[in-house]
Amino acid sequence: MSSHLSSVEISEWAAGTRTRERENHLHECAACRGELTRLQGALSEFRDSLRSWSAGQDGAAPRPVWLTEGPRGVHRLRWALVAVVMVLLAAIPIYRSRERQRQADTSLEDAVLLEQIDAGVSRSVPATMEPLTGVVSSGSADEQSPRKK
């Protein structure tokens, strides 16, 4: 074969476009084979170098919590939520019962207080004057007694 592969043909070959004719030529032509080997060598060195360099760039995979324990964490959270709901549901009747009891106690206290107020209001004289009313009552009784006599 007289002519060598063109630059485009070598690039095409390296890029993956391959034909039987070019393959035969590369098999026979040391110059073209050398050219292709040189290009592939440079690309291979680039890959090895970049891989090695990248590995040294602190690019190791971390063990983030959201990945490794995400599902378990979600399950735990779900169970905790269920537990909280159940505790709340159980607490509601107790709370209501206590609330009723408290209301009953309050009503009773209110009734007693109201009675006391009623009693206070219904007095004819203030509480501090009550002893005097006794004296006045006994005095008037004494006055009436001699008349009877």
Next chain:
Amino acid sequence: MQPVAASGFLTATFESTAAELDDFDAVVRLHWPAVFRFALASLRDRDAAQTLTQDCFMNAWRGRGTFRGGSTVKTWIMRIAVNLVRDHARNRRLQFWKRTAAHALDIHEAGERIPDEQISSEARVLRNEQVRTVWEVSGALPEKQRTVFLLRFVEDMDLLEIAAAMGLKEGTVKVHLFRAVQAVRERLGGAQ
């Protein structure tokens, strides 16, 4: 009977592929380096690459229920990464002034990391120079060409996988790859 058997085989294959996501921790360990490397080579910013890699796996974790096994897990994850890199590049164009030089990578660092081998210092210098050249050229490529180039020559993905990851046709991928290779060859001095 044959179609049924084939269909059953495909279903089983897809299920086994989708089942890989059950152990998501293993998926992260397996694919994290590739995503980080791709992000690093695309963005040239270590912090941005780390953030993007985390976002990629966060998105994969959230969207794992939608994965039907139509491609490999790697292709699916790389597709997420490609989209994130594209979005990041767009945002960066708008907010370029926010980027701090402290986080940007030294473009020549990559060339210094060739694995140790028994080669002469002269050969090592030549190889370093080649790696730096490829690094520089790949950084200057248009976004799609760079992505195709990195996925093909760094991540060793085949054309169909790249097409699936980028949402392009195989022929389009070939064109982008050809242009990228041609640009690299021109800089390496091989293209006439």
